[in-house]
Amino acid sequence: MTMDIKRLQNESLTDFKIRICSNKAILNLTWKDVADVINKETGQTFGESAYRKWFNSFNDGLEYANENNVTDSEAIQELKEKTKDFEIAKIQYQDQTREYRALLRHEARLDNLLKKMLDSIKDEINTNKPLEWVKPIYHKGSKGALTLLLSDLHRGMKTDNHWNKYDEDIFYERLNQVTQEVLEYKKLTNADEIHVFELGDAISGSIHRMTKIKETENAVESTQKVAEALSELLSVLSNSFSQVHYYNVKGNHDRVAARKEEEVRTESFHSFIVWYMKARLENHKNIVFHDNELDSEIIVAEIKGNYYFGVHGHLDSLGKVVQDLTMMTRKFAKAIFMGHYHRNYENEIHGVDLIMNGSFGGTDDYAKDVRLTSKAHQKLLWLDENGRKATFYLTFNK
Secondary structure (H helix, E strand, O other), X not given: OOOOOOOOXXXXXXXXXXXXXXXXXXXXXXXXXXXXXXXXXXXXXXXXXXXXHXXXXXXXXXXXXXXXXXXXXXXXXXXXXXXXXXXXXXXXHHHHHHHHHHHHHXXXXXXXXXXXXXXXXXXXXXXXXXXOOOOOOOOOOOOOEEEEEEOOOOEOOOEEOOOOEEOHHHHHHHHHHHHHHHHHXXXXXXXXXXXXXXXXXXXXXXXXXXXXXXXXXXXXXXXXXXXXXXXXXXXXHHOOOOEEEEEEOOOOOOEOOOOHHXXXXXXXXXXXXXHHHHHHOOOOOOEEEOOOOOEOOEEEEEEOOEEEEEEOOOOOOOOOHHHHHXXXXXXXXXXXXXXXXXXXXXXXXXXXXXXXXXXXXXXXXXXXXXXXXXXXXXXXXXXEOOEEEEEEEEEOOO
């Protein structure tokens, strides 16, 4: 048991540490005991190696001074340098401890969110009917492929202004409208396969303020609801199209961390959505989920022999996105799809189409207040071996 050794009156901290370390053998102390004694007196939490290294450095300096007849002032300066090194090490240790505790808080939050998600999924699967799948009949002479762009669903957002009204009921109304119009355009184009690009921000950005348990629960519930809605959409499509391909990237509104500077790039509520959908649709044999092999925030898809890229848009500049993605992937795309900007925009750069999708959720109060209103819409593209044949605008009433 470590003896209770106190710091003497008027004894400096440095003198106290030197006395304990110098008399370690006399006091019958191990280096762990030394650390316990000094930490108890100073309130620090250093391990034995910190004090052992410090004292060894002190002894080296003392031995050098004796061998070279160093003056008192020089010895004091040497001691100050060693003390400075120790203080630097102490600060570095404190910083590392603080970062580690932040990481533990982050992991605890993730564990809590995942547990709530799993509980919600169990309830959903137990109360919902299984999603039925009947193998569709392949139609000879099918032409091209349809590509549905879904972006900025913002499930959980509520707004009611002159330009837009959006809430939970309207979310489902719009998604049902998208489903029905896609099936109508399937008949018109005679396309037998469909590629669904989910381009991020599936849930509302209000989850950024997850400082209360209620806000965390709302974010988890919203994530689970949108995952179920997208699963039902793909289920319906898989009963009409011979092949359904699903791609996704996360946006900037669905991160786990409450603060942007705490964000871990690969951790997002969006990841939970995809995980849920794969489990929910595992019996639908004609649905293919495509993982992003190059980067979690860049889709690289091959459709009818051509490459197409997909990004959310928050990391990209409109004037550089075509050049950047071409150089990063070393591939030449027919088109690049993106969301984020909540408006219709298209451009062509060196033969590559830049196609911006609209906002599913539409104009919210923030956009209204900064005078950035826009029409709520999504896009459905008809593609073949030569590229884009047509664009169908799926426009919603406000």
